[in-house]
Amino acid sequence: MVLELYLDLLSQPCRAIYIFAKKNGIPFQMHTVELREGEHLSDAFAQVNPMKKVPAMKDDDFTLSESVAILLYLTHKYKVPDHWYPRELQARARVDEYLAWQHTALRRSCLRALWQKMMIPVFLGEQVPSETLTATLAELDVNLQVLEDKFLQDKAFLIGPRISLADLVAVTEVMHHKSTFPEVTPFTVDYTLSHQSTIKKMTHRHPYKPF
Amino acid sequence: MGLELYLDLMSQPCRAVYIFAKKNDIPFQLRTIDLLKGQHYTDDFAQVNPLRKVPALKDGDFILAESVAILLYLSRKYKVPDHWYPQDLQARARVDEYLSWQHTALRSCCTRAMWQKMMFPKYLEQPVPPEILASTLAELDRCLQMLEDKFLRNQAFLTGSHISVADLVAITELMHPVSAGCKIFESRPKLAAWRQRVEAAVGENLFQEAHAVVLKVKDMPPLMDPTLKEKLKLSVQSLLH
Numbered sequence: 001m002v003l004e005l006y007l008d009l010l011s012q013p014c015r016a017i018y019i020f021a022k023k024n025g026i027p028f029q030m031h032t033v034e035l036r037e038g039e040h041l042s043d044a045f046a047q048v049n050p051m052k053k054v055p056a057m058k059d060d061d062f063t064l065s066e067s068v069a070i071l072l073y074l075t076h077k078y079k080v081p082d083h084w085y086p087r088e089l090q091a092r093a094r095v096d097e098y099l100a101w102q103h104t105a106l107r108r109s110c111l112r113a114l115w116q117k118m119m120i121p122v123f124l125g126e127q128v129p130s131e132t133l134t135a136t137l138a139e140l141d142v143n144l145q146v147l148e149d150k151f152l153q154d155k156a157f158l159i160g161p162r163i164s165l166a167d168l169v170a171v172t173e174v175m176h177h178k179s180t181f182p183e184v185t186p187f188t189v190d191y192t193l194s195h196q197s198t199i200k201k202m203t204h205r206h207p208y209k210p211f
Numbered sequence: 212m213g214l215e216l217y218l219d220l221m222s223q224p225c226r227a228v229y230i231f232a233k234k235n236d237i238p239f240q241l242r243t244i245d246l247l248k249g250q251h252y253t254d255d256f257a258q259v260n261p262l263r264k265v266p267a268l269k270d271g272d273f274i275l276a277e278s279v280a281i282l283l284y285l286s287r288k289y290k291v292p293d294h295w296y297p298q299d300l301q302a303r304a305r306v307d308e309y310l311s312w313q314h315t316a317l318r319s320c321c322t323r324a325m326w327q328k329m330m331f332p333k334y335l336e337q338p339v340p341p342e343i344l345a346s347t348l349a350e351l352d353r354c355l356q357m358l359e360d361k362f363l364r365n366q367a368f369l370t371g372s373h374i375s376v377a378d379l380v381a382i383t384e385l386m387h388p389v390s391a392g393c394k395i396f397e398s399r400p401k402l403a404a405w406r407q408r409v410e411a412a413v414g415e416n417l418f419q420e421a422h423a424v425v426l427k428v429k430d431m432p433p434l435m436d437p438t439l440k441e442k443l444k445l446s447v448q449s450l451l452h
Contacts, residue, residue, distance in 0.1 A: 051312075051361065066307070068310075069307035073307070076300055076303070092283075092284075092287070093283070096283050097276055097277045099279075100277035100310075103315055108315075150262065
């Protein structure tokens with residue numbers, strides 16, 4: 001049975017995995033989980049990932065969630081070129097450091113910026129207090145500065161002269177902020193990529209509305 | 212200069228790194244950074260970690276932040292027993308999965324639960340609206356349920372039959388709300404049994420040693436220094452949600 005990847009390219013971590021798998025010629029069956037249709041909430045998908053989130057992976061009987069774990073699994077199983085996750089102790093530590101930092105830093109602020117600047121006003125028709133949006137964009141700015149000053153510095157890529165997993169995770173995140181949706185459709189409010197407080201607060205006020 | 216670890220045992224990830232290094236007899240020099248005194252904001256410490264956070268590692272000229280990265284670096288460099296971070300593809304993936312999930316799940320609610328239940332009202336004398344505390348404790352409860360249902364299940368440890376770095380990261384996390392008086396193990400026998408196993412695997416003495424600081428926090432008097440109080444209050448306001 002070929003590797004199965006459950007993805008929605010709307011989601012940043014899904015894009016990182018998609019690019020990685022395709023770039024490395026890793027054969028896989030793509031299962032699109034339409035977040036906008038609430039497909040991640042279905043019982044069928046819960047069999048794959050009880051956390052009801054994408055990305056998820058199924059390798060025969062082995063199911064795995066969390067994009068960082070999936071990227072590392074694919075790296076080890078398919079013996080991809082070394083630069084993606086270098087064997088060298090310190091270089092590898094630099095990738096680990098970025099992959100850990102991003103969860104509560106860049107990822108968090110890109111997500112909040114997307115929701116507060118667009119998803120909530122455009123799709124939910126709700127106003128986000130301007131102080132909240134201002135604070136979020138300020139936080140995003142701080143994190144982008146850290147990305148430049150602490151991680152990238154004068155190097156070609158985040159951890160050195162060659163691209164690694166860290167760059168894929170970072171670039172797909174930054175693209176999230178720039179992404180637009182071509183059509184305005186009712187949007188499931190359970191579309192959450194993390195459990196950050198503002199998104200939760202907003203979603204708690206709205207039960208899931210099917211359409 | 213040998214390995215230096217910049218830690219404050221007040222911090223969950225610092226405790227995980229401390230226990231791991233001690234348990235595996237990794238020689239290191241402990242550099243204590245007192246968070247409540249704002250020592251992580253000094254220029255000296257910024258040279259070690261420009262992110263101004265603990266834990267931080269300095270190995271010669273090599274500086275590393277992020278507890279997960281530090282744990283993995285130590286695992287590899289000091290060639291610790293395999294069970295901590297297994298070579299087996301699927302076993303390792305389970306550890307990676309936990310280490311990834313916890314950042315935005317258990318970590319977040321344990322920190323907020325501890326601060327909202329104890330640090331804000333008692334140490335900083337700033338009252339926390341009861342609905343915010345209730346919401347945080349409800350979220351903690353949901354995370355604990357996921358910990359049991361998705362990770363622990365019927366296994367001895369979070370990712371299998373042996374202790375791994377995932378268990379260290381989790382147990383040190385859960386001790387945070389415990390230190391604030393949250394009775395999270397009393398109502399969850401499965402989790403309580405897992406805790407016993409983790410403590411036994413780590414060793415009672417080492418476990419107590421790592422948690423001595425945080426378990427004394429409830430007896431600390433309110434912070435008197437007004438400048439430090441205002442500075443600290445400002446830096447932790449985001450934990451009030």
